[in-house]
Amino acid sequence: MTAYEQTLDDVAFVDAWFRHRKDRIGSDVRDISVVSVERLTRGVSRQTWSLDALVDGTPRSFIVRRDHETGAVIPTLLTTEYEVYRGLNDAPVPTARALWFEDDPQWQPDHRAAYVREKIAGDWYLPFIGDDSPEHDERRISASKEHLTQLARLHTADWKSLGFGDVFAVPESPADCAANLIRDNLRRLAEYQFEPSPVLAEGVAQLLESAPRDVPRISLCKGTNGHGEEVWADGRIVAMSDWELACLGDPAYDFAQLQEMVPEIVRDGREVWGWEQALEFYREQSGIDVSLERIHYYRAVNGLLQFLYTHHSGSQVKRLGVTDLRFVWTAWENSFRSNIRLAQEYGFEPEGSAIK
Structure with a gap:
């Protein structure tokens, strides 16, 4: 050596x-x-x-x-x-x-x-996915269906036999999925939190109070997914990548983090493709109902997830004196955005600070 x-x-x-x-x-x-x-x-x-x-x-x-x-x-x-x-x-x-x-x-x-x-040969970039030209409609819908098909396979996989019960916190029941996700993330936060956060406390209280319980099943969820997160070749996903936010929980969790893969296509006043069609296609593939209400809920939970990694970066900057720009920027700019997102959960939104 x-x-x-x-x-x-x-x-x-x-x-x-x-x-x-x-x-x-x-x-x-x-x-x-x-x-x-x-x-x-x-x-x-x-x-x-x-x-x-x-x-x-x-x-x-x-x-x-x-x-x-x-x-x-x-x-x-x-x-x-x-x-x-x-x-x-x-x-x-x-x-x-x-x-x-x-x-x-x-x-x-x-x-x-x-x-x-x-390493799987392919590309993360789909140049047509954001192009609203009619000639790309078929390819955009086909790519959306491919992505939804792979999510369906993931969500119906036997996570117990695959050993994921030993990797992630397991909800007590499908109705416990949202609360379990929040509890697990707060447990991890406690390992490195260096200052109190009133906005986090208020936001989490709202999230727990409004947690959906009409969850059909516990699934292995990917976390960040969609365009930029998977490897494509010849119109098919050849590798699903980026599993840093994976968990056991409500399949709607993944739809809240889905990036660009449900294009909204309207032609001659008729919706050809959008969330309604995508969720119905997913239901046909998986047998799982995912509601827009649950998707909106987990989009709010993303504020908590964002707080976790921004505060984690901040703890390293504060405790270890880290000066790496990626840590400093995450701890400062992204932390501000996560606080605004959480504040929105209990009705406070400073003028001009809307975070979608």
């Missing part, structure tokens, strides 16, 4: 690391040679590195995920993120296969924990 810098920038080290762990890639792997390593720029919460290699002469690509040097922006542990991917190896939804979590200091890049998963 002394011959290497033991960093992800050192291809020789990464090559030695992957050779050492080649059995994690496959029990029949005889040889592996790392060709290149590159840090990806998308994403803020953690570092993501892309790695190209030859595995028994065949080109393969991998992803390495780890926290920033000072930690993660979000409070979700790196080990939890890995366990989600590992549990999804056997799930009926397309995901990248988790390979191993590196907890041996001798092989940790920069002496920081990291995990490795396969």
Whole structure:
């Protein structure tokens, strides 16, 4: 190990690391040679590195995920993120296969924990999804249906047999989903909260009082999802990605965090596609009813989730003296926005501060 810098920038080290762990890639792997390593720029919460290699002469690509040097922006542990991917190896939804979590200091890049998963070829960007031109209607609806189909498969997956009851807080019943989500997030907040927040207390009180109880089932939920969060190829999702806000709860939770994948298309005064059609299509695929009322509720809960990660960043800035811009910006600008969103939940909205 002394011959290497033991960093992800050192291809020789990464090559030695992957050779050492080649059995994690496959029990029949005889040889592996790392060709290149590159840090990806998308994403803020953690570092993501892309790695190209030859595995028994065949080109393969991998992803390495780890926290920033000072930690993660979000409070979700790196080990939890890995366990989600590992549990999804056997799930009926397309995901990248988790390979191993590196907890041996001798092989940790920069002496920081990291995990490795396969890299799935594809693209996150759908150039037509936001284009309201009529010629894109069919492709936009098709992409929306594909996304809804994968959400349906996720929400109907047997989370118990997949082991997610050991990863996430389990609601006492479907009616407890919303309250369980809030309790679990407040428990995590208590681990690093460094100052009181009246707006959080008031907002949470309102959320608990209005928590929906007409929830049809407990499902494995993804969290952030939709455009920019999944990997696409040839009009299909080949990998669902970004599981940092995953949980066990109400399927409506995912619809509240869905990004751009329910385009509202109106032609000649008739709604061709929108939330009504999307939720009906999802119901046909999953057998699960999701109401707009529950979706609106979890959009309000997003204020609590936002408070968690902004306060988590703020705690690192305050306690550890972190000066990394991503942490400072999150702790300041995003924290302001989360406070406004929570304030809206109990009827207070400073003029000009509306957060949608």
